[in-house]
Amino acid sequence: MNRKITIDPVTRVEGHGRVTIHLDEYGQVRDSFFHIVEFRGFERFVQGHPYWEAPVLVQRLCGICPVSHHLAAAKAIDQIVGVDPEDLSPTATKLRRLMHYGQVFQSHALHFFYLASPDLLFGMDAPADKRNVVAVALENKELAVKGITMRKFGQEIIKAVAGKRIHGILAVPGGVYKTFTPEERNYFLDGLNIPSIDTMIEWSQEMVGFIKGYHEKNRRLLDEFAAFPSGHLGMVDTNGGLDLYHGRLRAVDSEGQRTLDDISTDEYQDYFSEAVAQWSYMKFPYLKQVGREKGWNRVGPLARMNVCDFIGTPLADQARQDFVAFTGKRTNNSTMYAHWARLIEILHSAEVMKELLHDPELMGGDLLRKGTPRNKGIGIIEAPRGTLTHHYEVDDKGRITRCNLIVSTTHNNDAMNTAVKWVAQNVISRKGQVTEGMLNQVEVAIRAYDPCLSCATQALGKMPLRAELFDHQGNLLDARTRNI
Numbered sequence: 135m136n137r138k139i140t141i142d143p144v145t146r147v148e149g150h151g152r153v154t155i156h157l158d159e160y161g162q163v164r165d166s167f168f169h170i171v172e173f174r175g176f177e178r179f180v181q182g183h184p185y186w187e188a189p190v191l192v193q194r195l196c197g198i199c200p201v202s203h204h205l206a207a208a209k210a211i212d213q214i215v216g217v218d219p220e221d222l223s224p225t226a227t228k229l230r231r232l233m234h235y236g237q238v239f240q241s242h243a244l245h246f247f248y249l250a251s252p253d254l255l256f257g258m259d260a261p262a263d264k265r266n267v268v269a270v271a272l273e274n275k276e277l278a279v280k281g282i283t284m285r286k287f288g289q290e291i292i293k294a295v296a297g298k299r300i301h302g303i304l305a306v307p308g309g310v311y312k313t314f315t316p317e318e319r320n321y322f323l324d325g326l327n328i329p330s331i332d333t334m335i336e337w338s339q340e341m342v343g344f345i346k347g348y349h350e351k352n353r354r355l356l357d358e359f360a361a362f363p364s365g366h367l368g369m370v371d372t373n374g375g376l377d378l379y380h381g382r383l384r385a386v387d388s389e390g391q392r393t394l395d396d397i398s399t400d401e402y403q404d405y406f407s408e409a410v411a412q413w414s415y416m417k418f419p420y421l422k423q424v425g426r427e428k429g430w431n432r433v434g435p436l437a438r439m440n441v442c443d444f445i446g447t448p449l450a451d452q453a454r455q456d457f458v459a460f461t462g463k464r465t466n467n468s469t470m471y472a473h474w475a476r477l478i479e480i481l482h483s484a485e486v487m488k489e490l491l492h493d494p495e496l497m498g499g500d501l502l503r504k505g506t507p508r509n510k511g512i513g514i515i516e517a518p519r520g521t522l523t524h525h526y527e528v529d530d531k532g533r534i535t536r537c538n539l540i541v542s543t544t545h546n547n548d549a550m551n552t553a554v555k556w557v558a559q560n561v562i563s564r565k566g567q568v569t570e571g572m573l574n575q576v577e578v579a580i581r582a583y584d585p586c587l588s589c590a591t592q593a594l595g596k597m598p599l600r601a602e603l604f605d606h607q608g609n610l611l612d613a614r615t616r617n618i
Contacts, residue, residue, distance in 0.1 A: 153166070153554055168550050181533075181534050181536070183533065185526060186211060186532075188534065189205075199519070201234065202515060205230055206515045206522045214510070214528055215308050217503050217504065223501060226500075231379050233292055234379050238483045242476050246473060249581060251267075258574055265574065287322075294322075310501050323492075331487055334484045357461075359469065360470065360553040360556045362469075362553070365386065365393055366385065367383065367520075368440070369514065370441060370443070375443060376442040378438075381399075382396040383402065383514070384442075386441055387428075387465075393423075399523075403525070406540070407426075408540070419545050432546055433520025434546065436466060438475070439466065440465045440466060442454075445482050448485070450482035457471075469579060509529070509530075510526070510528075519542035525538040543586050549583065557576045558576070
């Protein structure tokens, strides 16, 4: 008798998904799917609006990563007014970078301390009532306090630059609308009202040390859990270094061989296509020249560690070298190493913010540039979760006629499905029965990608996860629902 196990909702992710696992009559996994069940709509919602409204409108995709959508859209809209990234004023570029790295810093802190750390501290088989940030605070108060404070620091950076922590506005077509003041800068440097940027760097180093030690103690589990070969995609600067704001697109296969060789972000549509499936509203991007079966890529912190040659800040680059040396492999295909990579990026973001806060051009007065208008704009940025693309076309009156959004979680769609199948085949099938702890391992595999399912489907509202078990005739045998 075939059976089907469904996990719905998947918890501690941003969005609503459902996992179904199909077993055959011998109790072995026949197939598995990570369903995204919310309607995809924002690409149509923005059509007909003036192009200059896009950076504001698209922020409403998500309350977790609005800055990423704001800036990706802004980079696209810059091109529509004839301004390429290298044509922005130094002040505008650096203010946008400060906002972006503040977003990466706070988002990574949110994911690691609030969502992922319960799995690491208490184990994948811990009871559900202990897998939350409250339990983390009771068990390790210092870790929780630092995590909350680090997230607040990133949010305060965003507020200072954009006016609000969530859905603030900085970017306008061709630049930014305001500059930074000495008082705003000193707020983050002197440590009088909030721990200083130097403290953030110190704490970030501690977190990197913590995760390295965790891997040393749990190496076999973390090496093997949801490990599988895949491609990896990310953005690098002209020298091959990690750049989260602007650069060229690079992809490598599971052995580190390049499958996309530092192409201009403006050329993305020449290299990428998007497949669809009847069982999910989320698309499946892949490299055309590699093909649908093997051309998909992971994106995000782990992928970025795999594609870059170095990191341009010293402490983070040393941490990256330690990361690579730990496995002895140039390309890391182990899902759980994403958490280590994420903390390296927290450290890098703190170092970049310090550099920017000490840069006098951050407080300059040259804010806007203009060029020859165009009818198309493409903006690509490395959001906390991975490569994010905004592509707009406009008519002669400046109204948006086409919008295409390829978000980080969309790129990771194949990877998350593969991770779910790995857990199903290696944990659920092997044990011959389904327990709460096993179901949580499915969620752990998904959670490592820090998915934002509302971004991926452009849906609105909170979205929980559900799991179901079916027989070969489609009869529901069992179901588990977890409310967020």
